[in-house]
Amino acid sequence: AQSVSQHNHHVILSEAASLELGCNYSYGGTVNLFWYVQYPGQHLQLLLKYFSGDPLVKGIKGFEAEFIKSKFSFNLRKPSVQWSDTAEYFCAVQNHNTDKLIFGTGTRLQVFP
Amino acid sequence: DVKVTQSSRYLVKRTGEKVFLECVQDMDHENMFWYRQDPGLGLRLIYFSYDVKMKEKGDIPEGYSVSREKKERFSLILESASTNQTSMYLCASSTSGTSGSYEQFFGPGTRLTVL
Numbered sequence: 001a002q003s004v005s006q007h008n009h010h011v012i013l014s015e016a017a018s019l020e021l022g023c024n025y026s027y028g029g030t031v032n033l034f035w036y037v038q039y040p041g042q043h044l045q046l047l048l049k050y051f052s053g054d055p056l057v058k059g060i061k062g063f064e065a066e067f068i069k070s071k072f073s074f075n076l077r078k079p080s081v082q083w084s085d086t087a088e089y090f091c092a093v094q095n096h097n098t099d100k101l102i103f104g105t106g107t108r109l110q111v112f113p
Numbered sequence: 114d115v116k117v118t119q120s121s122r123y124l125v126k127r128t129g130e131k132v133f134l135e136c137v138q139d140m141d142h143e144n145m146f147w148y149r150q151d152p153g154l155g156l157r158l159i160y161f162s163y164d165v166k167m168k169e170k171g172d173i174p175e176g177y178s179v180s181r182e183k184k185e186r187f188s189l190i191l192e193s194a195s196t197n198q199t200s201m202y203l204c205a206s207s208t209s210g211t212s213g214s215y216e217q218f219f220g221p222g223t224r225l226t227v228l
Contacts, residue, residue: 009153032215043117044156044203044219051215090155094215099144099163099207100171101217105155 002027004093006104013081013111021076021107023091033074034092034101035065044090050074061085086111116140117220119204125226132191134223136204143209145187146217147171147179150201159202162187163209194227201225 007022025031035047048059055067065076074091091104120135138145144163148156148171158171160179168179176198180188187206191198201224205217 006155034216036219043221044205046216049216092156099209099215100146100158100161103148103156105153 002093002095002102004091004102004104006089006091006107008107009105010108011110013109015083015111015113016080017111019076019078019081019085019109021089021091021109023074023076023104025072025074025091025093025102027072027093027095030096032094032096033065033067034094035059035063035074035076036090036092036103037087038090039087047076047089081109081111083111083113085109117204117206117218119202119220119223121223122221123224123226125228126191126194127228128195130191130194130227132194132225132227134189134191134202134204134225136187136189136206136220137185138187138204138206138218139185140206140208140218141184142206142218143184144207144217145181146205146207147177147187147189148203148205149173150203150222156203159189194225196227199225199227 003026005024033050037047038044050057050067058064089107092101117138147159161169162181178190203222204220207217
């Protein structure tokens, strides 16, 4: 069965620190990849997505992610976090045979001023 | 602007009650989804509908049923609520994969407490 692993469950950073959140998936075929973010009290929203092409994807609010096919990974990065990035981040994978998403368990990010 | 709305933000029910959670989308999307979100478990798919009156079980369908009589509306039904169904319920919609866009759009969620 397909699965998505987010290794960091809770990350605490100071403002201006760099961020990298890991995401690995288990599926050998062609996939679409997503990062969603849920700010406190708000609904889940798309941060960025990868369908094909350049494996380095840029999203909103200065986030980017790199798809490394050989490692089955899609890690999320931001060079300098802000207090407003405090949120929960979810990685999700979709294989090309279905419209369904498989979500990871989420990473809670806390950024302190 | 894309919109997925859910009928209630907070709901408190008693064990054994029948519970209806409603979701409406205004984007003419073919697909609609119901998830539950629990701390440390992420989002788990309960049911999925790819067309009116069509449905498919997700990963955790036990204790739930769904109804999709109109394209814009997808209902989640708890036939007899139990305390282990206390959770945040999220509805989402998306276009069909054949149209090339796979992003799911989410509603604000319904936090259900079963006493």
